[in-house]
Amino acid sequence: MLSALLFQTTAAVTTPAVAAALFALLMAFLMAMFAISLYNGLVRARMRTREAWSGIEVQLKRRASLIPNLVETVRGYAAHEHEVFAEVAQARGALAKASGPAASAAADQFLTQALGRLMAVAENYPQLQAAAGFTQLQEDLADTEEKIAYARQFYNVNALDYNARIQSFPGNQFAAWFHFEPVTFFTAEPAVFEDVQVSFAKG
Amino acid sequence: MSPPSVSQPVLVYDRIAQNRRKTVILVALAIALTVPFVAAVSFGVSEFLVAQFGPRTDTGRTREDAMRRALSKRRESGRPDTEFTRELDRDLEFQAGRMREQRQRDEEAIARFRLQMMLVVAGGVTALLGLLFWTVASSPTSKVLTMCGARPAGASENEARRLLENLSIGAGLPTPKLYVINSPTPNAFAAGTDPAHSVVAVTQGLLTLLEYRELEGVLAHELSHIGNHDTRLNTVVAALALFLRLPYLLVKRRIDQHTQNHYEYVPVRRRGWFRLMFTVAMLPAIVYVFVVAPILAILIRSAISRSREFLADADAALLSRNPEGLVRALAKIAGAGSVVAVSNPVIAHLYFADPQVPGIAMGLFRGSLLATHPPIEKRISRLMEFNGGVTSAAIEQAVHEGKEFTRFHPPVAIETLEPIKQDEIYVLTAGNPMGRVYRVLSATSLYDRPDVRSFIVARIPAGGLLVVFDDPGRFRQVLTPDQTFGYMPASVKIQKIDMLPAEIHDPAARAAAQSAAVTAQAVAQSAAARGLTPAQVLIATALGVTVFAGIFFVMMKFGGN
Numbered sequence: 001m002l003s004a005l006l007f008q009t010t011a012a013v014t015t016p017a018v019a020a021a022l023f024a025l026l027m028a029f030l031m032a033m034f035a036i037s038l039y040n041g042l043v044r045a046r047m048r049t050r051e052a053w054s055g056i057e058v059q060l061k062r063r064a065s066l067i068p069n070l071v072e073t074v075r076g077y078a079a080h081e082h083e084v085f086a087e088v089a090q091a092r093g094a095l096a097k098a099s100g101p102a103a104s105a106a107a108d109q110f111l112t113q114a115l116g117r118l119m120a121v122a123e124n125y126p127q128l129q130a131a132a133g134f135t136q137l138q139e140d141l142a143d144t145e146e147k148i149a150y151a152r153q154f155y156n157v158n159a160l161d162y163n164a165r166i167q168s169f170p171g172n173q174f175a176a177w178f179h180f181e182p183v184t185f186f187t188a189e190p191a192v193f194e195d196v197q198v199s200f201a202k203g
Numbered sequence: 204m205s206p207p208s209v210s211q212p213v214l215v216y217d218r219i220a221q222n223r224r225k226t227v228i229l230v231a232l233a234i235a236l237t238v239p240f241v242a243a244v245s246f247g248v249s250e251f252l253v254a255q256f257g258p259r260t261d262t263g264r265t266r267e268d269a270m271r272r273a274l275s276k277r278r279e280s281g282r283p284d285t286e287f288t289r290e291l292d293r294d295l296e297f298q299a300g301r302m303r304e305q306r307q308r309d310e311e312a313i314a315r316f317r318l319q320m321m322l323v324v325a326g327g328v329t330a331l332l333g334l335l336f337w338t339v340a341s342s343p344t345s346k347v348l349t350m351c352g353a354r355p356a357g358a359s360e361n362e363a364r365r366l367l368e369n370l371s372i373g374a375g376l377p378t379p380k381l382y383v384i385n386s387p388t389p390n391a392f393a394a395g396t397d398p399a400h401s402v403v404a405v406t407q408g409l410l411t412l413l414e415y416r417e418l419e420g421v422l423a424h425e426l427s428h429i430g431n432h433d434t435r436l437n438t439v440v441a442a443l444a445l446f447l448r449l450p451y452l453l454v455k456r457r458i459d460q461h462t463q464n465h466y467e468y469v470p471v472r473r474r475g476w477f478r479l480m481f482t483v484a485m486l487p488a489i490v491y492v493f494v495v496a497p498i499l500a501i502l503i504r505s506a507i508s509r510s511r512e513f514l515a516d517a518d519a520a521l522l523s524r525n526p527e528g529l530v531r532a533l534a535k536i537a538g539a540g541s542v543v544a545v546s547n548p549v550i551a552h553l554y555f556a557d558p559q560v561p562g563i564a565m566g567l568f569r570g571s572l573l574a575t576h577p578p579i580e581k582r583i584s585r586l587m588e589f590n591g592g593v594t595s596a597a598i599e600q601a602v603h604e605g606k607e608f609t610r611f612h613p614p615v616a617i618e619t620l621e622p623i624k625q626d627e628i629y630v631l632t633a634g635n636p637m638g639r640v641y642r643v644l645s646a647t648s649l650y651d652r653p654d655v656r657s658f659i660v661a662r663i664p665a666g667g668l669l670v671v672f673d674d675p676g677r678f679r680q681v682l683t684p685d686q687t688f689g690y691m692p693a694s695v696k697i698q699k700i701d702m703l704p705a706e707i708h709d710p711a712a713r714a715a716a717q718s719a720a721v722t723a724q725a726v727a728q729s730a731a732a733r734g735l736t737p738a739q740v741l742i743a744t745a746l747g748v749t750v751f752a753g754i755f756f757v758m759m760k761f762g763g764n
Binding site: 048052055059143146147150151153154158 | 365368369370372373374375524
């Protein structure tokens with residue numbers, strides 16, 4: 001029978017040397033597969049951090065497009081509140097210039113505070129609440145802040161995953177060789193957390 | 204409700220890893236159950252075929268024994284020992300020997316046949332399992348939504364929609380569509396085969412009862428289900444469980460039919476001694492296939508469902524960074540009760556809280572192994588382990604609020620459109636139990652009962668859109684866009700439209716579909732009626748043909764031996 005013939009030839013050919021060579025080949029193949037999957041995992045994690053970062057930028061852009069509308073509406077009723085408007089403009093400029101997660105986080109913090117002060121000023125003008133679309137703008141702003149918060153959270157989760165992969169044992173060898181740099185988290189620097197003075201003097 | 208006790212804080216990540224491990228173990232167990240099941244079924248079928256079509260070796264043995272007895276009788280009878288008698292004796296022995304050899308060859312052939320039959324049947328049964336997966340897994344989300352009467356979220360649910368959008372940004376998933384169910388009972392579910400085509404449905408009662416942070420917790424829970432591919436996993440497990448229960452359900456159906464027809468159970472007639480021996484020899488296999496496997500399958504399915512609920516709770520706490528919201532929402536729903544009027548066991552696992560449990564009598568179901576959801580107290584105590592800051596007073600307050608809610612919003616008894624049979628095979632045999640959108644190609648009328656002489660409920664013009672609940676029979680059960688239910692003769696030609704049944708209530712979508720229909724009139728859909736796409740029908744036919752060809756081939760080979 002064909003199967004018996006096949007079996008006999010296989011048994012004859014498989015000497016110990018051949019068996020050892022085949023085993024070594026199999027092991028090398030498996031290790032190569034493992035290395036490839038490890039490398040691909042690192043690449044995928046890095047891609048995810050980049051995508052999450054662009055997600056944050058999308059939300060920041062969205063807020064940036066809301067702000068001029070908001071500022072103009074408030075300026076229509078409270079034209080003399082110059083400092084607040086100047087602050088907002090300054091914070092926007094800082095955010096536009098910022099590069100990298102840490103600087104962006106600090107600038108974002110500044111802008112949030114400036115906007116908070118702007119809204120606090122707007123509370124003093126009741127006729128502003130009746131202005132067309134102001135409540136809608138307020139809601140949109142609050143919603144955008146929440147979206148930024150979630151986008152930030154998503155970025156940090158992916159940054160955590162990527163950094164962990166780079167620093168864990170099999171990965172850190174690859175990282176050094178293929179130049180996988182760790183990424184920073186999107187957190188504000190400690191200097192930002194000092195208390196800021198809110199003045200309700202004017203109005 | 205007694206205040207849950209927290210012994211020691213647990214990290215969310217640990218809890219998530221633990222639940223994932225548990226799911227893997229349970230799924231491996233379910234797959235491990237399938238292997239002896241397939242072996243037992245193929246063994247049984249091959250034995251049956253051998254018994255029916257194999258040769259009777261005992262006749263050969265009888266003749267051989269008769270010959271040998273004749274031979275020994277002749278030897279003992281003391282007859283003259285001549286050349287002739289010796290010749291006769293040798294001849295008789297030779298004949299007996301040849302009969303024995305023939306018998307041995309027959310037995311070897313039977314053994315080979317048996318083995319080949321087992322392999323072929325095992326292959327066929329595995330193919331059946333694959334087909335089952337495919338059918339169950341490709342069921343559209345629209346089925347589930349129609350079953351619950353859900354409508355797309357409108358402008359009044361903007362807040363919930365924004366919340367869902369924000370959460371999906373945090374989870375890195377595409378935003379699922381939000382649907383609203385017209386029920387005062389607070390509950391929610393997520394459905395969809397993959398994250399890009401998922402929906403989240405909430406009841407009106409949930410939106411009214413919960414505050415912002417609590418709604419956030421619930422939506423995060425549903426989103427976690429979607430992100431963890433829980434609907435896909437539960438569908439696979441449901442298909443596996445259905446496969447393991449199939450013989451048992453078929454026998455139960457047969458018994459039910461007999462009981463209906465004869466008003467008492469008429470046992471299967473025994474066909475004599477041979478049949479009895481066959482049954483006795485097969486007893487372990489029979490017990491496994493008809494008793495052990497179905498029970499274990501159901502237990503495993505429920506256990507997996509419960510473990511995924513815990514996982515979704517933990518993932519929701521991680522996503523929203525706010526386990527208190529979820530805890531309070533759970534407490535409120537515990538007080539209010541989460542019974543939803545339509546609850547087929549096949550989709551019960553998709554809900555946020557167990558849809559079959561009345562709110563106050565929860566104690567009865569506390570230790571139930573068959574529950575698809577863990578008891579709410581257990582869920583709350585696990586969430587509290589993540590060091591949430593909810594006091595038991597706050598939980599009691601939330602439960603009280605839930606009960607108050609039920610007092611002012613009592614659950615309305617929704618009449619189901621058709622009696623939902625609790626038998627799971629119904630999901631397969633009935634084609635589209637949950638309805639699909641079709642276009643009627645010629646004008647027709649809808650009747651009140653499946654009878655052309657009954658009252659006409661509505662008239663449908665040619666090109667009208669309907670939701671059809673396919674029913675094997677001379678009438679189809681349909682629902683018009685303005686929620687009128689009626690029976691349509693099966694002879695009316697219909698064409699499948701790719702819309703969700705909930706969308707036909709929206710005039711804009713209907714108009715779009717109408718305009719698309721004029722151009723698409725020429726395109727005819729062939730396999731729409733049975734709920735399978737043409738590709739599925741083709742592959743099913745190919746598999747069936749292969750299996751039967753294999754059986755034929757093997758039997759021919761045996762017959763020629």
